[in-house]
Structures are given as structure tokens and as C-alpha cells.
Amino acid sequence: MKKLVILGAGLAGTMMLNKLRRELDDDEWNLTIVEKDHDHYYQPGFIFIPFGIYQPEDVVKPKKDFFPDNVDVIWDEVAEVDGDRNTVVLSNGRELGYDVLIIATGTEPKPEETPGLDGDLWYKDIFDFYTFEGSVKLARKLESWEGGRLVINLAESIIKCPVAPLEFAFLADAYFTEKGMRDKVDIRYVTPMAGAFTKPVATKYLTALLERKGITVVPDFYLERVDEDRKELVSYDERVEPFDLLVSIPVNMGAEFVEESDMGDDDDLNFIPTDKYTLQSRDFKNIFVIGDATNVPTSKAGSVAHFMADVLTENVLAFTQDKPLPARFDGHANCFIETGFGKAALIDFNYDTEPLPGKYPVPVIGPMSLLKETRLNHAGKMGFRWLYWHMLLTGRDLPVSSEMSMTGKVTMSPSAGPKNPSRKDRDASQATPADPASTASETREAEKVGA
Ligand SMILES: Cc1cc2nc3c(=O)[nH]c(=O)nc-3n(C[C@H](O)[C@H](O)[C@H](O)COP(=O)(O)OP(=O)(O)OC[C@H]3O[C@@H](n4cnc5c(N)ncnc54)[C@H](O)[C@@H]3O)c2cc1C
Structure with missing residues (x-):
């Protein structure tokens, strides 16, 4: 029996578990998920709790309710990944071997x-x-x-x-x-x-x-x-x-085991170097990374994890059959922006196209409006919680393409974007204010924020 292990049962890990269990033959592939906490939080709901719009109980459900049959669940914290030995080490010292590993351990405020x-x-x-x-x-x-x-x-x-x-x-x-x-x-x-x-x-x-x-x-x-x-x-x-x-x-930082395993990128924020198109780890061919745990230059968002999951499912299935990775993630992200008084705006973008005004998903008709406050956008934001629990987490297909479309968008003339130096660059620039090396890094960083 071959082993596919997923680290982290948040949004991305749970979606991948459901999608892959449906696709991979359970006589051939054992699926295991490792997770440290038992509660699943609908994180977009955190924004509403301080204002009494949601109550605490509106945003939490047991993680186990979203796991399919025929998978192994390990409730423990990942302490280390040894990519050379294809081994995950848990906090209790137990070691897990894998043929394919998917890292979906997200990011946490520190x-x-x-x-x-x-x-x-x-x-x-x-x-x-x-x-x-x-x-x-x-x-x-x-x-x-x-x-x-x-x-x-x-x-x-x-x-x-x-x-x-x-x-x-x-x-x-x-x-x-x-x-x-x-x-x-x-x-x-x-x-x-x-x-x-x-x-x-x-x-x-x-x-x-x-x-x-x-x-x-x-x-x-x-x-x-x-x-x-x-x-x-x-x-x-x-x-x-x-x-x-x-x-x-x-x-916000990626999981601590990333640092322990020496797998993080240059920013010391514990995000994992990931091919931005295939979502394969840059260092290990049989490791894939999804969601907030990656260092790809788009927003860290649930919508991104969702679009990535479509791409990653295709690529992992191809990998298990020794085929080239066919699918390409374009950096697609979309986010409702609640603006108060029953209205919200919406943005939709990818690696190459910044958020633009227009209609979404259908030109002229919409019904959603991009970069504009509307009541319908607000209705979309509020309706999303149901979709999250019932469709997204369970890995169902939504009628939204994982690839961004220009349909309905109003193009604007290009202009230079603001640059946001990383923490490391900033620390360095305190010591050497005119360090020319920081310029390239700043450009990369502005690209990384993506949105
Ligand atoms: C206030 C707020 C508002 C948001 N609003 C929106 C929104 O409107 N739209 C949108 O698209 N996105 C929104 N997001 C972002 C969205 O929630 C995340 O991008 C999404 O959850 C990412 O999924 P993930 O699976 O990568 O990470 P997560 O869902 O965070 O899951 C990571 C999982 O890994 C587990 N884990 C971590 N380390 C370990 C370890 N060492 N061992 C075992 N398990 C581990 C964690 O316990 C967790 O279950 C919001 C987030 C916040 C905080």
C-alpha cells in the first residue's frame, strides 16, 4: 500500500483529503491526515464576532465531521519533516513514512x-x-x-x-x-x-x-x-x-516545524518555497504545498486555497501515475470586502492581473460588482459561510473557475505598484540604508503580497 500524508486539516488540507479520497483507489493508496486541533474555525467569520454580527458558535464545528471514510486521522503536532528520508516526525516522537506529502499547515499570528x-x-x-x-x-x-x-x-x-x-x-x-x-x-x-x-x-x-x-x-x-x-x-x-x-x-508565520526542518524561504517567516504554477515543493519532488503555507506571490486566502485545490488534485493524481504535472495555478484570488452598513466590495485578480473594476462573473449583468460597494456583494459575503461548510470543505466543485477570467473586467492603463520591503530587508536596511541588494528583494516582496 502506498502512503499519501496530508499535514494540517484546515481548509486546504480538508479539501484535499476529500478530493483525493474520491479519486485515489483505496486498495492502492492509504490516506493519512495529521492535525493538532480538534475544532475547525470558519476564519472569515472572525471579522464579524467583535461587532456582534456573528456569535462565537457560528464559526466553529468539529474537524472530524468533514473527514471522509477510509482515511487515517492522527491528532498530533508535526515536529519535523525529513524530506530526504520521506519521514514526518510527530511531537510524541512517532515517525510516519510517506510516498507523497501535502503540506497544508497554514499560517498563524505571532x-x-x-x-x-x-x-x-x-x-x-x-x-x-x-x-x-x-x-x-x-x-x-x-x-x-x-x-x-x-x-x-x-x-x-x-x-x-x-x-x-x-x-x-x-x-x-x-x-x-x-x-x-x-x-x-x-x-x-x-x-x-x-x-x-x-x-x-x-x-x-x-x-x-x-x-x-x-x-x-x-x-x-x-x-x-x-x-x-x-x-x-x-x-x-x-x-x-x-x-x-x-x-x-x-x-503571520508558517508552522514552527518548517523552521525545525530547515524548509522555509529567505524571509524567516516559515513559508515554504513552492513552484507557483505546479504547487510542488521547490526542494522535494514528492512534496506539494497548498494554501497559506506556501510562499507563492498571491494573497493568502481561502479562495486561493480553493482554486489551488483544483490544480493540486490534478497534479497529485498525475504524480501518482508517474506522469508530468499537467495543471497550472495562475494565482487566482477573489475576496469580498465588507464595507459596513450592509454593503461589500469585491476584488478578483491573479499573478498577472491586479484587481480591476467591472462585473463578476458575467459582463454587464454581474450580478456582483468589482471594486464597488453593493448590497449584492454583501449578500454574497454572508452567503459564503454556508458554501464553506457544505461545499468547500467537503471538496465539492463550485461553479467558479479556478482560473481567473478577464470577462467583465474593465482594463486600466498599467502603472507601477507600491513596494513593500520584507521584515528581513527592513532590518538589513536599518544597518545599511543604501544597500542596493535590497531593491531586488523589495520588488520580489511587493510581488509576493500579490493582491
Ligand atoms: C480574520 C480573518 C478573515 C478572513 N477572511 C477571509 C475571506 O473573507 N475570504 C477568504 O478567502 N479568506 C479569508 N481568510 C483567510 C482564510 O481563512 C485562510 O486563508 C484559509 O483558512 C487558509 O487555509 P489553510 O488550509 O492554508 O490554513 P488553515 O485553514 O489555517 O489550516 C491550517 C491547519 O494546519 C494545522 N496545523 C498548523 N501547524 C500544525 C502542526 N505543526 N501540526 C499539525 N497541524 C498543524 C492548524 O491547526 C490548521 O488546522 C480570513 C482569515 C482571517 C484570520
Whole structure:
């Protein structure tokens, strides 16, 4: 019996398990999934919990409910992958051999990476909403908060769902308006990016939308530390941003075993070097990587994991039959952006095409609108949770192509995008401000954020 092992039963791992179990002969292939936690969280729902739109129980279900029959499930943490020996080492020391390995261990927020962030103020005046715990605790805080300076800060530009912090800002504006206390809250969006987003057309649209809602954008702010005594964010170039309430999107990193296994890319963020078209590991032919765990230059998003899963299923099946990898991932991502007051915008893009205005998926008719706030987009966002639990996780086909289409999009003249240096480049540039090597790296990094 040959062995295919999947690491991580989040969105991408669970989709792959379901898709491959349907395709691979169970007399020939044993499928095993390794996962450290028993609860599956619908992470896009974390954005709604702080504002009381979703309750905690709306976003969680047992992971085991989404596993097909005829697979082995190991509840343990992966400690190491030895790609030369085709072996996974678990935290209890047990070793698992494999013929094919799929890594789908995602990314997690790491507040401990920024000095002062997760100290005495953590979950008192500093919160995250990228975790279930953080979003629930933030909901309690907002219920009784009397106003002041609300700072939303991205500690790093490579984060999962790069539009979620914007959605938080828009929803905060709506929440405090509806509570009749918007005039008591100064909302500031403090980001290492050059604007609200990474690519020019969407940046222009979203930055203008923030400003229209009275949200101040503070760009190019590279967070170095949090001064807890003064309640201030301090940047590498010693700018300060005082806060009464800080909503932080901490540094997002891939799983620790990636570092232990010496498998990470050059950014020290534990993302795995992956062929951006085939999703094969750049270092090991029988290892494939999917979802947030990869270092491919598109957004880290559930939609991306979904489009990748179609491509990866084809490629893994070909690999098991010793055939060349036929499918190519184009970087396709699409994300609804909740903008408050019952409206949302939508973006759709890939490696080569930035988010553009227009209609989606059908020209003129839509019914969704790109880079425009509409009620229908909001309905799409809210309806997505059902699709997630019932279609996506179970690996069913959705009537959405994994390849991005230009149909319905209005093309704009090309212009240069803002560049977002990586943390490593920034640290280096503190020491050698004019290091020409950083320029190439910055360009690569701006490409990597993708969206
Ligand atoms: C606030 C928020 C809002 C979002 N909104 C959207 C949205 O609107 N649209 C969208 O498309 N995406 C959105 N996303 C992003 C989306 O949820 C992720 O991109 C998606 O879940 C990625 O899937 P994944 O399988 O790669 O990672 P995950 O779903 O995070 O799964 C990774 C799994 O690996 C497991 N794991 C990690 N390390 C180990 C280990 N060492 N051993 C064993 N198991 C391990 C974890 O426990 C987890 O179950 C949002 C995310 C957040 C946080």
C-alpha cells in the first residue's frame, strides 16, 4: 500500500483529503491526515464576532465531521519533516513514512514576534481578531468601550486575508456610528504598505473609501515595538502612533516545524518555497504545498486555497501515475470586502492581473460588482459561510473557475505598484540604508503580497 500524508486539516488540507479520497483507489493508496486541533474555525467569520454580527458558535464545528471514510486521522503536532528520508516526525516522537506529502499547515499570528505587543496590555487594551479567542475577547471589550483613539495596525505586510484589516476598519466605522458614538472614536489605519492595499487601482479605491468614512490612513509605518507604558506604537524610523485601543494584526508565520526542518524561504517567516504554477515543493519532488503555507506571490486566502485545490488534485493524481504535472495555478484570488452598513466590495485578480473594476462573473449583468460597494456583494459575503461548510470543505466543485477570467473586467492603463520591503530587508536596511541588494528583494516582496 502506498502512503499519501496530508499535514494540517484546515481548509486546504480538508479539501484535499476529500478530493483525493474520491479519486485515489483505496486498495492502492492509504490516506493519512495529521492535525493538532480538534475544532475547525470558519476564519472569515472572525471579522464579524467583535461587532456582534456573528456569535462565537457560528464559526466553529468539529474537524472530524468533514473527514471522509477510509482515511487515517492522527491528532498530533508535526515536529519535523525529513524530506530526504520521506519521514514526518510527530511531537510524541512517532515517525510516519510517506510516498507523497501535502503540506497544508497554514499560517498563524505571532504577537510574540513584536516587542511589547503581547505584554501586560494584551487582551486589556491590545487585541487581535485573527484568532477565535482574540475576536471573542475584542467583542467583550467593544461592548463597554467608551471611545478614544482606535488604532488598527498591520505589523507586517504578508498576512492572510490582506483585506480583513480593512474590513475591520469599515465595520468599526459602522458599529460606532450605529451606537451613536462615532464622534468619540478616532479610527486610524496604520500600515507598512504605501496605502490601503498593494496594487494601484485597488489601493486608490480603498484608500479613498477609508478617507470618505473618516478613517485616517498612516502608510509606510514599519512597526518595531509597542511602548506599553506610553501606549504607543513605535516604528523603525522612530515615528510614534499613540492608541487607547490597539487592534493588531500581528506578524503571520508558517508552522514552527518548517523552521525545525530547515524548509522555509529567505524571509524567516516559515513559508515554504513552492513552484507557483505546479504547487510542488521547490526542494522535494514528492512534496506539494497548498494554501497559506506556501510562499507563492498571491494573497493568502481561502479562495486561493480553493482554486489551488483544483490544480493540486490534478497534479497529485498525475504524480501518482508517474506522469508530468499537467495543471497550472495562475494565482487566482477573489475576496469580498465588507464595507459596513450592509454593503461589500469585491476584488478578483491573479499573478498577472491586479484587481480591476467591472462585473463578476458575467459582463454587464454581474450580478456582483468589482471594486464597488453593493448590497449584492454583501449578500454574497454572508452567503459564503454556508458554501464553506457544505461545499468547500467537503471538496465539492463550485461553479467558479479556478482560473481567473478577464470577462467583465474593465482594463486600466498599467502603472507601477507600491513596494513593500520584507521584515528581513527592513532590518538589513536599518544597518545599511543604501544597500542596493535590497531593491531586488523589495520588488520580489511587493510581488509576493500579490493582491
Ligand atoms: C480574520 C480573518 C478573515 C478572513 N477572511 C477571509 C475571506 O473573507 N475570504 C477568504 O478567502 N479568506 C479569508 N481568510 C483567510 C482564510 O481563512 C485562510 O486563508 C484559509 O483558512 C487558509 O487555509 P489553510 O488550509 O492554508 O490554513 P488553515 O485553514 O489555517 O489550516 C491550517 C491547519 O494546519 C494545522 N496545523 C498548523 N501547524 C500544525 C502542526 N505543526 N501540526 C499539525 N497541524 C498543524 C492548524 O491547526 C490548521 O488546522 C480570513 C482569515 C482571517 C484570520
